[in-house]
Amino acid sequence: MVYLITFFFVISAFMVEGPVDDRGWAFFKGGLLAFFIESLIFIPYIAIGLHLHKKHKPRLQYVYYPWEQLVAYVQKQQDIGPSIFTERTLLTLAIPDPDNPETALAAASIAVGHETAGLAQWESIRRFMEDGPEACPGPRDYGTLAHYRESCRKARAEMPLVAWLWKKVGDWFFQRNLAHRLTERRVNHLIPKSLPAELQAWSQPLSDEQHSKPSAALLEANRRAQALRRKNRGISPQAVLEMLHKEAKEGDVLLA
Structure with missing residues (x-):
């Protein structure tokens, strides 16, 4: 100045x-x-x-790690302030640091709301990576331009004229139509073009021959868990894992 x-x-x-x-x-x-x-x-x-x-300006750098190195866990995080206490449930995906087990080379967390939702989110990611997009449910249409247009047509058919005109004024004031159009263009055109060619090539699905196959120990554990659940219809999945762990630890024969 x-x-x-x-x-x-x-x-x-x-x-x-x-x-x-x-x-x-x-x-x-x-x-x-x-x-x-x-x-x-x-x-x-x-x-x-x-x-x-x-x-020292941050630079965007893509680092590739094998899918087998990824670990995932669901955790509760408590945020305490001067006059507020909140609790969040997060799904975290991380690549462990082999030289320091308590840290990660890279990690990303998303809020999932509840532990069950976090497990479902992880299962969708795992099935997508291991079995392909066909193994996952289709994406919801909510928030897309097509959903916005359908909601406008539904509102015109169900709402009174004055209420519908007031809704159109709100859509014009907040530019909802333009926002949906820009988001659609960004997701479908701008973001794919901004990705480097090597990342797009790396993201292509692997052939069936390159998929990792379950080990014999895992297949045997799954067979025993299914047999235990058939024998005890009301048992929970957590109880099945606890009984299998006890069997492996103490040598108890739980399955007939």
Whole structure:
């Protein structure tokens, strides 16, 4: 701010019409000297700041990890403030750091609302990655441009004229139609084009020969768990796992 004031003070001296007395020249020379000293301070400061900003600016970098290294867990996170206490349930996907088991090379968390919803979300991700899109339910139409248009047609058919006109005023004021169009274009066109070619190639589904196959131990554990559930119809999945763990730990024969 001081630098700009000094700059305009020096410039204003050239806008004076008529002769300038000695006092005016003294003020001009003093302002010019102050502007020169401030330039010696501010110009290197700005140049160094721009250099450091460019040097340490975050850069988008894609790092590829095998799917088998990914771990997932559902956790509850408590946020405590001066006058509020909230609890969130998060599904976290992480790549563990082999050199430090307590940290992760990369991690991402999403709020899922409840542990059961988090498990369902993870199961959808796992089935998509291992069995392909056909193994997952289709995406909901909610929030898309087609859903917005369908809701407008439904509102026109069901709502009274005055209420429907008031809704159209709200749609125009909040630009809902434009927002849906821009989102649709961004999701379907802009985002796919922004991904690098190597990431798109890496994201292609693997052939059946490249899919990891369940081990013999896993198949045997699944067979025993299914047999145990058939024998005890009312048992919960958690109880099945506890009984199998007890069998493996103590050597008890639980299955006939």
